[in-house]
Amino acid sequence: MTTATVTIEDLRALIAGVLEIEPEEVADEAHFSDELEIDSLLMLEISTRVESTCGVPENAVTASGATTLAELHAFLTSKLVGETHAGPVIRPRPLSAPAARLFLFHHAGGSHLLYRGWAEHFPQDWDLCLLEAPGRGHLQALPLIDDCDRLVDYFHTAIAPLLGQPFGFFGHSMGALIAYQLTRRLHHQGGPLPTWLGVSAYGAPRAGADDSHPHLMPDDELRGWLRSVGGSPPQLLDNDDVWHKFAPVFRSDFTLVDTWAPPRSPEPLPVPLSVFAGRHDKLIGEDRLLAWRAFTTHFRGLERYEGDHFYLMKHPQLLAAAITAAMRSAAP
Structure with missing residues (x-):
């Protein structure tokens, strides 16, 4: 069985075998931990078997966050469609001449x-480009990059051939830093600029170190800090092996963020810039979010959604609509 031939019935039988139950007891929408009582150790075994059997990278299933059989099958199907090459740009529905391209940068x-x-929530004539940093997913064999400028270099080289059509950047958390720095790089080099960022x-860059330095925390402290922030599945933080x-x-990734030196007197970018955040984010105050207005000649405001640091996981459709409207209104 490979990702090209995997069926939901194959996965049902695999999970049932691990749990030592009958396949029909594994309903499509049954929640793994609540209804099937799959703990972190059983989930690790299931993940390992799925990855080995279906030929997807190690840790991919855990990172997917799938919590039901239906979600797991959808994830494996998307792996086949969206990850047929070993580059850092994943395009769920690649278009050669899209109306716009949107590059999405992930968190630490x-x-x-x-x-x-996300692709299903955007216009059909848009080409969504999901960026993958080295050392994870299908790029797991590549060395990690813990320096902001080097990761910007890596992504710049990868996306340069795709900047012929109007494009925008959106980044979450660490991804916001990368998107901002990549925009600065394009501006300084005289290259094509995003129509919107x-x-x-x-938070907006500022001189002086922040109070927290996650990359220096001992393991137990770091895991506790990640729990408080949210966004990481319990089976990742609670199981030592995972x-x-x-x-x-x-x-x-935290080394990349913590060691990045903000520009002393940055020139405001000639690119419309919008800020997004969760209303209950414990990491970023409103003053830091609104401080982005000094970094652009066209500040488009702050939009807040219910949720914490990972609010966007609960509001993909609303966020996609907001991004679409922002990019369209920013287009020349």
């Missing part, structure tokens, strides 16, 4: 799977 410790399913759950696989990714 995350992957392009943050944006899984969206930054999510990330955590030790993902910890290097978190530490590398």
